[in-house]
Amino acid sequence: MGEVIKIATRESYGNALVELGQKNPNVVVLDADLAGATKTSTFKKAFPDRHIDCGIAEANMTGIAAGISTCGKIPFISSFAMFAAGRNFEQVRNSIGYPHLNVKIGATHAGITVGEDGASHQCLEDIALMRTIPGMTVIVPSDDVEAKAAVMAAAETDGPFYMRFGRAAVPVINDNPDYKFEVGKAVVLKDGTDMVIFACGVCVAEALGAAEKLAADGINAAVVNIHTIKPIDKDTILEFAKKTNRVFTVEEHSVIGGMGSAVCDVLAEEYPVKVTKIGVYDRFGKSGPAGALMKEFQLDAEGIYNKIKASV
Amino acid sequence: MTNKELQLTAANVRKGIVTAVHSAKSGHPGGSLSAADMFTYLYFEEMNIDPKNPKDPGRDRFVLSKGHTAPGLYSTLANRGYFPVEDLTTLRKLGSYLQGHPCMTETPGVDMSTGSLGQGVSAAVGMALAAKLNGDSYRVYALTGDGEIQEGQIWEAFMFAGAKKIDNLTVIIDNNGLQIDGKIEDVCSPYPIDKKLEAFNFNVICIDGHDFDQIRDAFAKAKECKGMPTAIIMKTTKGKGVSYMENQAGWHGKAPNDEEYEQAIKELDEQIAKINEAEV
Ligand SMILES: Cc1ncc(C[n+]2csc(CCOP(=O)(O)OP(=O)(O)O)c2C)c(N)n1
Numbered sequence: 242m243g244e245v246i247k248i249a250t251r252e253s254y255g256n257a258l259v260e261l262g263q264k265n266p267n268v269v270v271l272d273a274d275l276a277g278a279t280k281t282s283t284f285k286k287a288f289p290d291r292h293i294d295c296g297i298a299e300a301n302m303t304g305i306a307a308g309i310s311t312c313g314k315i316p317f318i319s320s321f322a323m324f325a326a327g328r329n330f331e332q333v334r335n336s337i338g339y340p341h342l343n344v345k346i347g348a349t350h351a352g353i354t355v356g357e358d359g360a361s362h363q364c365l366e367d368i369a370l371m372r373t374i375p376g377m378t379v380i381v382p383s384d385d386v387e388a389k390a391a392v393m394a395a396a397e398t399d400g401p402f403y404m405r406f407g408r409a410a411v412p413v414i415n416d417n418p419d420y421k422f423e424v425g426k427a428v429v430l431k432d433g434t435d436m437v438i439f440a441c442g443v444c445v446a447e448a449l450g451a452a453e454k455l456a457a458d459g460i461n462a463a464v465v466n467i468h469t470i471k472p473i474d475k476d477t478i479l480e481f482a483k484k485t486n487r488v489f490t491v492e493e494h495s496v497i498g499g500m501g502s503a504v505c506d507v508l509a510e511e512y513p514v515k516v517t518k519i520g521v522y523d524r525f526g527k528s529g530p531a532g533a534l535m536k537e538f539q540l541d542a543e544g545i546y547n548k549i550k551a552s553v
Numbered sequence: 554m555t556n557k558e559l560q561l562t563a564a565n566v567r568k569g570i571v572t573a574v575h576s577a578k579s580g581h582p583g584g585s586l587s588a589a590d591m592f593t594y595l596y597f598e599e600m601n602i603d604p605k606n607p608k609d610p611g612r613d614r615f616v617l618s619k620g621h622t623a624p625g626l627y628s629t630l631a632n633r634g635y636f637p638v639e640d641l642t643t644l645r646k647l648g649s650y651l652q653g654h655p656c657m658t659e660t661p662g663v664d665m666s667t668g669s670l671g672q673g674v675s676a677a678v679g680m681a682l683a684a685k686l687n688g689d690s691y692r693v694y695a696l697t698g699d700g701e702i703q704e705g706q707i708w709e710a711f712m713f714a715g716a717k718k719i720d721n722l723t724v725i726i727d728n729n730g731l732q733i734d735g736k737i738e739d740v741c742s743p744y745p746i747d748k749k750l751e752a753f754n755f756n757v758i759c760i761d762g763h764d765f766d767q768i769r770d771a772f773a774k775a776k777e778c779k780g781m782p783t784a785i786i787m788k789t790t791k792g793k794g795v796s797y798m799e800n801q802a803g804w805h806g807k808a809p810n811d812e813e814y815e816q817a818i819k820e821l822d823e824q825i826a827k828i829n830e831a832e833v
């Protein structure tokens with residue numbers, strides 16, 4: 242086996258935008274003084290005329306994107322998740338969501354893997370916020386392959402998209418010929434009979450690691466990657482809930498309102514079964530190296546494994 | 554304090570900034586260094602504060618609206634005696650009370666949690682308003698970046714402070730000319746800042762932010778001014794004091810490596826020696 246390749250999904254986002262820019266002249270990228278960090282600087286270099294730096298004014302950038310999209314452009318707006326979804330929630334809701342405009346939000350630096358910048362920059366609420374907006378597609382890619390595919394799909398599909406990318410490098414896990422990205426279709430990474438772990442984003446690779454540890458203990462866990470939080474893949478969720486009768490969800494997000502809650506919404510109505518949500522439990526993040534924080538918040542493979550073992 | 558004492562203190566504050574950021578291997582030296590003289594003047598000369606009693610209800614307040622320059626605030630607080638200078642090397646590390654951005658529930662002397670740009674001036678207005686409502690005599694200071702004032706909320710706060718005559722508020726704008734993506738006038742120009750603030754009913758004072766005589770004079774004028782908030786627009790050099798960081802956008806949010814760190818400390822020590830030699 243070769244070495245595991247690691248790449249941050251914000252990097253994938255920047256690269257995908259360049260590819261997109263070559264294909265579609267209507268794609269424009271809006272920034273709020275974070276072109277370097279969000280990796281849109283790659284697009285800026287390739288297409289300086291189609292890159293608009295709005296300065297440190299995220300709400301205004303969101304409104305400009307709404308307007309520009311009504312005139313046939315496909316704007317990708319870029320900032321940290323904290324600002325793209327958090328600061329801008331109401332602008333996104335009323336100026337993009339309500340008129341169902343074709344604006345794509347590329348939110349980078351989501352979750353605790355922001356690392357040293359600390360709690361003020363570690364958005365743990367964006368999935369919850371964005372999935373409440375009618376007509377908003379919410380995607381949390383798990384790796385480079387999926388992040389690129391999500392950007393391409395967003396450009397091809399009319400309507401508002403929220404895409405959540407990370408700062409830290411994550412292993413490439415979907416680099417295989419069978420992989421196919423479809424908005425709203427979960428990806429079964431490992432079949433299993435004893436339990437199912439639904440995961441998204443950086444937690445998918447960690448969930449796979451946890452499943453390996455569980456296997457060593459004789460527990461056969463399925464791992465399903467829920468990259469699209471909205472519209473959510475009800476069929477796959479129900480299929481695996483019925484098959485295993487024990488559900489875990491893992492996400493780098495608050496357990497209030499995130500992917501785990503979305504899974505619970507499906508199961509509570511159609512197939513009530515015990516669900517344990519693994520995520521950040523009603524608290525803020527803090528400063529520290531990304532890896533150390535994943536450990537501290539028990540979102541690494543070891544932590545997930547321990548949480549699961551403690552509740553079966 | 555004499556200007557010489559202030560200059561020496563500011564040089565030590567700068568050493569603390571560079572040391573903290575080097576130790577953290579991340580953080581924001583550029584805007585911390587540009588404001589180091591201002592931080593020093595505020596905490597060693599201007600503000601009515603007591604490091605032994607950081608929650609004194611009658612104290613003057615400071616809001617670091619440009620929260621990413623926390624190393625500047627932390628180094629000043631440490632040098633002023635709020636906590637040990639040695640702790641600066643815990644900056645941004647797991648379990649440290651020196652978070653990447655200021656956190657008022659973690660760090661003694663921090664009056665407001667910040668980090669999301671554009672929000673601090675509003676909080677400072679609230680503190681100044683409370684003094685008016687309660688009949689208290691403390692003053693409130695806020696420091697913003699020149700890129701930060703691209704945020705709309707900043708102007709909502711300015712409009713309110715001007716309209717409501719919040720004259721116990723002084724806003725300092727660190728006009729170092731740079732933000733992350735480059736020069737502020739290239740990204741989205743906020744100029745002319747002075748005329749805009751005058752139109753918002755501010756008492757506007759423009760100074761060199763590295764000249765303690767001008768800083769001293771500006772605060773004296775701010776205190777005299779009644780019926781208007783004051784804005785001090787200070788021209789500064791981003792990265793001031795460390796030659797290779799000066800006027801370089803690239804040093805906005807980057808830590809020096811070991812070699813660069815040695816060089817920075819050497820330069821700052823030389824500055825300290827020079828200040829010591831100079832006639833008063
Ligand atoms: C709302 C918000 N948007 C973006 C950022 C990321 N950010 C941190 S510092 C910075 C540039 C600040 O430039 P300026 O205000 O000029 O500060 P200074 O030059 O004094 O460091 C940006 C965009 C942030 N912290 N908050």
Ligand SMILES: [Mg+2]
Nearest residue numbers: 699700731732
């Ligand atoms: Mg600046």
